Amino acid sequence: MTAPDTDLAPDLAAVFDHIDRQRDAFVAQLTEYLRHPSISAQNIGIREVSALLVRRLSDLGFAAEAVSTDGHPMVMARGPEVPDRPTVLLYGHYDVQPPEPLEAWVTPPFEPTIRDGRIWARGAGDNKGQHLAQILALESHLAVHGTLPCNVIVLLEGEEEVGSPHIAAFARHHAERLRADLVVTADGPQHPSGRPIVTFGVRGMAGFELRARTARSDAHSGNYGGVMPNALWTLVHLLATMKRPDGTIAIEGLADPVIPPTEAERAAAAALPLDLDRFLADTGMDRLDAPQDRPFYDRTMFHPTLTINGLHGGYGGPGSKTVLPAEAVAKCDIRLVEAMTPDQALDCVEAHVAKHAPEVEVVRMGGMLPSKTPLDDRFAGPVRAAVARGMGVEPLIYPVVGGSLPDYVFTKILGVPAYVTPYANADEANHAPNENMELRLFHNGIRTGAALLWELGRMRVGAA
Numbered sequence: 001m002t003a004p005d006t007d008l009a010p011d012l013a014a015v016f017d018h019i020d021r022q023r024d025a026f027v028a029q030l031t032e033y034l035r036h037p038s039i040s041a042q043n044i045g046i047r048e049v050s051a052l053l054v055r056r057l058s059d060l061g062f063a064a065e066a067v068s069t070d071g072h073p074m075v076m077a078r079g080p081e082v083p084d085r086p087t088v089l090l091y092g093h094y095d096v097q098p099p100e101p102l103e104a105w106v107t108p109p110f111e112p113t114i115r116d117g118r119i120w121a122r123g124a125g126d127n128k129g130q131h132l133a134q135i136l137a138l139e140s141h142l143a144v145h146g147t148l149p150c151n152v153i154v155l156l157e158g159e160e161e162v163g164s165p166h167i168a169a170f171a172r173h174h175a176e177r178l179r180a181d182l183v184v185t186a187d188g189p190q191h192p193s194g195r196p197i198v199t200f201g202v203r204g205m206a207g208f209e210l211r212a213r214t215a216r217s218d219a220h221s222g223n224y225g226g227v228m229p230n231a232l233w234t235l236v237h238l239l240a241t242m243k244r245p246d247g248t249i250a251i252e253g254l255a256d257p258v259i260p261p262t263e264a265e266r267a268a269a270a271a272l273p274l275d276l277d278r279f280l281a282d283t284g285m286d287r288l289d290a291p292q293d294r295p296f297y298d299r300t301m302f303h304p305t306l307t308i309n310g311l312h313g314g315y316g317g318p319g320s321k322t323v324l325p326a327e328a329v330a331k332c333d334i335r336l337v338e339a340m341t342p343d344q345a346l347d348c349v350e351a352h353v354a355k356h357a358p359e360v361e362v363v364r365m366g367g368m369l370p371s372k373t374p375l376d377d378r379f380a381g382p383v384r385a386a387v388a389r390g391m392g393v394e395p396l397i398y399p400v401v402g403g404s405l406p407d408y409v410f411t412k413i414l415g416v417p418a419y420v421t422p423y424a425n426a427d428e429a430n431h432a433p434n435e436n437m438e439l440r441l442f443h444n445g446i447r448t449g450a451a452l453l454w455e456l457g458r459m460r461v462g463a464a
């Protein structure tokens with residue numbers, strides 16, 4: 001069900017009117033913001049942009065500062081106190097990916113250009129256009145009403161694009177100052193159909209390497225063949241004990257902690273649009289991976305995976321080389337679902353290897369916890385309603401997405417529900433040349449942010 005503007009309460013309608021009137025001015029602000037590079041991997045522009053954000057948020061009346069970490073600073077800001085109303089933590093990241101290869105850009109990455117109803121620049125969608133929309137939503141409420149409907153903490157990270165190495169420690173250290181009732185992140189693309197999305201969870205990840213060595217050095221496959229054990233065969237046999245041909249994972253205990261999805265989560269997954277024939281044609285697959293009897297979205301949402309990322313050893317160059325490999329390496333990852341943990345998963349891998357191929361070394365490569373917010377969390381309704389009001393169409397509900405983001409920092413360290421409401425178009429080309437954001441979605445993103453604040457302002461905290 002859509003929420004036409006005519007249904008709007010007058011106080012939110014006035015904010016939407018302001019956002020409409022400021023449309024061009026807001027695009028000008030986005031253009032100006034995108035001119036500033038802030039490339040975390042290359043340490044370019046980070047200090048300048050974090051300082052610029054502190055000024056921007058201070059001008060709104062927020063208590064804002066750039067808080068140093070062992071890496072790039074976190075911009076943290078708190079709005080004026082609104083008694084008895086919820087506190088929302090709006091998370092985003094001000095760093096961007098490196099723009100290379102520069103020659104692939106139609107217009108330069110830090111000279112924002114508008115064409116075809118889109119703004120083209122590095123950071124347009126990932127993530128400056130999206131968190132600026134949130135900031136402009138705050139500004140619009142303040143411009144119209146002089147106050148905010150709820151309490152707001154803005155947290156903008158400066159090293160998301162290099163894997164958020166310090167956000168967990170930061171959240172532990174500043175848990176008191178980050179105390180909120182929910183976290184909302186505007187990042188990522190909407191559905192390719194153009195429908196908006198609300199995401200409630202992410203899978204986690206654990207990485208490891210298997211290393212086999214069978215002799216001091218590679219040898220002649222004729223002179224030593226039949227005498228010297230082959231390191232690649234050692235890994236091939238070991239790997240074959242870890243996953244069965246029917247697709248099920250055979251590592252003992254790995255899936256023990258898995259919490260099966262609720263009926264509501266299953267139903268939400270089953271309700272997502274899917275054109276399987278088109279998916280197969282677009283990707284060039286002739287079938288889905290085993291097991292066959294699994295619904296499409298269940299595969300990425302509710303089940304762990306075991307993936308061989310690469311298997312290396314011996315000779316892979318042109319022509320032939322009759323070599324007998326003395327060493328081999330398999331790089332692997334496991335995607336984790338609630339309530340698996342990287343430590344638990346890697347302990348199971350180690351125990352499995354100790355049993356089946358004790359001569360193989362397991363190297364733990366670390367990982368990330370999964371995260372899931374219940375579909376019936378008390379803020380789910382307001383978040384969904386805000387997206388529907390702002391975007392003009394009901395969002396698709398993703399109980400979990402297949403990839404891994406550090407949402408556990410919010411759900412497990414801060415202990416609050418976490419939602420992701422992407423504002424960018426599906427073809428935003430984030431991390432790639434010619435990154436862009438549809439101006440229509442930037443505008444609707446500001447509306448969504450404004451509607452979120454308004455929805456939260458109708459709620460009381462304290463009453464459980």
Ligand SMILES: [Zn+2]
Binds near residue numbers: 097430431
């Ligand atoms: Zn990114």
